[in-house]
Amino acid sequence: MGMNRRVLAVVAATVFVAGATVTAASGAQKTDPGVTATSITIGGTFPLTGVASLYSTIPLAEQAYFAYVNAHGGVNGRQITFDVLDDQYDPSKTVPLTQQLVEQDKVFADYGSLGTAPILSTWGYLNQQKVPQVLVATGDSYWGFSHKAYPWTIGFQPDYPGESKIYGKYIQASMPNAKIGVLYQNDAYGKNYLAGLEVGLGAGKNKIVSKQAYDVTAPNVTQQMLSLKASGANVFFDFATPTASIQALVTATKIGWSPTATFVNNVSAPATFMHLAAANGANIDNTISSTYLEDASVPSEANLAGVKLGKAILAQYAPKLDPTNQLNFYGLASAWTMVYALQNAGKTPTRAGLMAALRSLNPAKAKNPFLYPGIQLQTSATDAFPIEQQILVKWGGGATGTWTAFGKLYNGAR
Amino acid sequence: MKAAALAVTAVVIAVLPFELSGYHQGLAASVAVYVIAILGLNIVTGYTGQISIGHGAFMAIGGYTTAIMSHDHHTSLLATLPLSLAITFVCGVLVGIPALRLSGVYLALATFALAVSVPQFALKFSKFTGGSNGIQTSKTVSHLWLYGVSWSCAAIALAAAWLILRGRTGRAFRAVRDSELAASASGVSLAIYKTLAFGISAAFAGVAGSLFVLATNGFAQPNEFGVFLSLTLLIGAAVAGLGSLWGVLAGAAFVALLPTVSQSVPLVGSAHGQDVAFGLAVILVMLLLPTGAAGLFVRIRTLRPNNADTTES
Numbered sequence: 097m098g099m100n101r102r103v104l105a106v107v108a109a110t111v112f113v114a115g116a117t118v119t120a121a122s123g124a125q126k127t128d129p130g131v132t133a134t135s136i137t138i139g140g141t142f143p144l145t146g147v148a149s150l151y152s153t154i155p156l157a158e159q160a161y162f163a164y165v166n167a168h169g170g171v172n173g174r175q176i177t178f179d180v181l182d183d184q185y186d187p188s189k190t191v192p193l194t195q196q197l198v199e200q201d202k203v204f205a206d207y208g209s210l211g212t213a214p215i216l217s218t219w220g221y222l223n224q225q226k227v228p229q230v231l232v233a234t235g236d237s238y239w240g241f242s243h244k245a246y247p248w249t250i251g252f253q254p255d256y257p258g259e260s261k262i263y264g265k266y267i268q269a270s271m272p273n274a275k276i277g278v279l280y281q282n283d284a285y286g287k288n289y290l291a292g293l294e295v296g297l298g299a300g301k302n303k304i305v306s307k308q309a310y311d312v313t314a315p316n317v318t319q320q321m322l323s324l325k326a327s328g329a330n331v332f333f334d335f336a337t338p339t340a341s342i343q344a345l346v347t348a349t350k351i352g353w354s355p356t357a358t359f360v361n362n363v364s365a366p367a368t369f370m371h372l373a374a375a376n377g378a379n380i381d382n383t384i385s386s387t388y389l390e391d392a393s394v395p396s397e398a399n400l401a402g403v404k405l406g407k408a409i410l411a412q413y414a415p416k417l418d419p420t421n422q423l424n425f426y427g428l429a430s431a432w433t434m435v436y437a438l439q440n441a442g443k444t445p446t447r448a449g450l451m452a453a454l455r456s457l458n459p460a461k462a463k464n465p466f467l468y469p470g471i472q473l474q475t476s477a478t479d480a481f482p483i484e485q486q487i488l489v490k491w492g493g494g495a496t497g498t499w500t501a502f503g504k505l506y507n508g509a510r
Numbered sequence: 511m512k513a514a515a516l517a518v519t520a521v522v523i524a525v526l527p528f529e530l531s532g533y534h535q536g537l538a539a540s541v542a543v544y545v546i547a548i549l550g551l552n553i554v555t556g557y558t559g560q561i562s563i564g565h566g567a568f569m570a571i572g573g574y575t576t577a578i579m580s581h582d583h584h585t586s587l588l589a590t591l592p593l594s595l596a597i598t599f600v601c602g603v604l605v606g607i608p609a610l611r612l613s614g615v616y617l618a619l620a621t622f623a624l625a626v627s628v629p630q631f632a633l634k635f636s637k638f639t640g641g642s643n644g645i646q647t648s649k650t651v652s653h654l655w656l657y658g659v660s661w662s663c664a665a666i667a668l669a670a671a672w673l674i675l676r677g678r679t680g681r682a683f684r685a686v687r688d689s690e691l692a693a694s695a696s697g698v699s700l701a702i703y704k705t706l707a708f709g710i711s712a713a714f715a716g717v718a719g720s721l722f723v724l725a726t727n728g729f730a731q732p733n734e735f736g737v738f739l740s741l742t743l744l745i746g747a748a749v750a751g752l753g754s755l756w757g758v759l760a761g762a763a764f765v766a767l768l769p770t771v772s773q774s775v776p777l778v779g780s781a782h783g784q785d786v787a788f789g790l791a792v793i794l795v796m797l798l799l800p801t802g803a804a805g806l807f808v809r810i811r812t813l814r815p816n817n818a819d820t821t822e823s
Contacts, residue, residue: 185733187726187734188722191729199533200533213643213729213731213733220650221727283643
């Protein structure tokens with residue numbers, strides 16, 4: 097009804113102003129690119145090969161979820177097609193591939209594309225073209241903060257400063273005698289983590305007794321770890337990227353530094369990396385990190401509905417994928433959110449409708465089964481961060497161990 | 511005959527953008543970018559015989575010049591091109607100096623080290639270059655702008671390469687390639703001509719790097735200039751035929767378009783498929799056309815009179 101009235105208004109206005117009835121009528125009947133009566137085509141760029149190909153499992157899990165949705169009737173009768181293109185984490189490939197998706201393949205939206213630099217390289221372009229760039233797989237906070245200048249882009253996972261803010265809150269609540277030593281990467285990534293920690297500590301900011309930066313090009317972090325040990329810190333924060341993070345954990349054990357608590361950021365915390373650190377001699381038990389996803393590798397979570405559903409979907413539609421790999425649950429959780437947004441993007445989905453749906457996620461309705469119980473999807477006109485809660489997890493079981501959630505949910509929102 | 515072919519090519523390139531969609535203009539522009547870079551590589555490797563596996567590094571320097579000048583100083587994008595040219599020329603000469611003492615596989619390794627280390631500089635000096643989050647020009651360009659400027663630069667580069675190589679300098683380069691001993695005995699200064707070849711070649715790559723960054727929405731980031739870019743240029747030069755100018759068009763089209771064209775091809779379009787296709791193509795070229803596409807043109811040309819002969823007799 098509302099739609100019809102809008103069509104009428106457009107037609108009437110055009111007749112009145114320009115008298116170009118024909119163009120207006122055909123223009124109004126047209127759907128947005130990528131949408132037909134039976135299909136919705138979306139696309140994304142991912143490092144399927146190359147340095148970051150570890151993440152190549154994410155789009156496969158997403159495709160599995162879309163296959164599951166398609167088998168159950170699709171989105172309002174439309175089947176989802178998800179074009180996955182390989183950009184090798186290289187912006188000079190992301191840009192032409194994204195142009196291909198938009199201008200050649202005419203996708204409805206750029207969905208789930210991965211990596212901060214690749215997203216930065218297409219950020220301006222997609223917003224200029226008014227093509228949704230949604231649920232991008234990067235934890236930088238640009239996407240949430242810049243929603244006014246870049247209204248067609250939105251992230252998904254908790255952002256880095258939000259995550260470290262949670263650690264700060266936890267320290268303030270339960271470790272009054274903490275003397276904190278921080279290792280961070282000397283760039284925007286590491287500094288964002290450090291800034292978030294300071295915000296979370298609030299009045300307890302002076303608990304930080306030593307901050308050691310390392311350059312991403314550094315061959316090792318031994319010097320920094322020795323300085324942290326010498327500073328007398330009894331809590332270690334590891335805000336490094338995976339390689340340096342593993343080195344830091346190993347080095348701490350080797351130099352005989354055993355802080356009462358060690359925190360590893362989410363990026364460096366996948367079990368694969370922890371196993372590697374342990375295999376190289378690091379003592380990693382009781383290390384703390386955070387998550388927002390359900391974990392199929394944790395026995396206590398085995399009976400959660402989301403874990404069961406995720407395992408069943410992967411077994412049927414992508415049997416080669418390992419359900420205990422958190423990256424696959426990331427893919428499922430992200431794809432679930434995309435399907436939910438498409439369902440709420442209008443009877444015939446429009447690009448504007450998709451953005452509106454993602455910018456008005458209501459936790460009472462958008463109950464994502466793959467997120468850790470209690471963690472909500474929520475956005476509003478002023479809040480463009482879909483997930484801001486996390487639960488802390490603790491490592492147990494050494495080289496063959498896993499993460500287990502403990503304590504209450506924390507909120508990293510600003 | 512050659513002039514006619516040249517005229518036809520020029521007309522096709524001039525008319526083409528009006529027949530192409532914006533997306534295809536962008537693709538065609540990327541061919542021009544590779545034309546310029548491969549021309550540069552061809553001058554030092556094909557004509558002067560100094561192998562370089564590090565030309566991606568010069569593209570990086572050129573690309574970052576454009577991105578930084580535009581981002582920090584709002585320099586007009588066109589004005590950054592001659593600047594890239596000048597800076598990379600100097601860098602090329604500097605690299606050429608140690609190259610005087612190295613040859614063959616040692617030079618290859620030294621230039622390879624260049625390709626590996628230059629992107630690391632961008633990470634090390636992240637205040638200046640944006641580090642792993644990259645740096646973007648203050649303005650971006652349209653597909654048509656990119657097409658026009660890239661092919662204009664490619665035309666200038668082709669003309670410049672032709673002028674340099676047809677005369678005294680080109681003869682000296684070839685003399686160095688064929689026999690350093692004989693060249694220096696005939697009064698060709700190895701030091702001057704080797705460093706000059708590196709300088710000119712790097713300058714070409716620098717301009718290509720600037721355009722490469724503009725084609726990436728003006729975004730420069732270390733991952734763009736990995737070792738594989740240098741290898742891609744070398745593959746392009748091999749397909750083109752080392753030591754020829756005209757094959758460069760074919761070589762550039764091959765490396766610029768194969769990834770896009772092969773996407774829909776089964777097996778080749780899959781992950782790693784493109785690498786395999788690149789590798790196979792190089793092996794096939796080396797086996798069947800050791801002189802590259804340029805050699806193929808020559809062969810076709812020499813075939814024709816023979817055919818005429820047989821029909822006569």
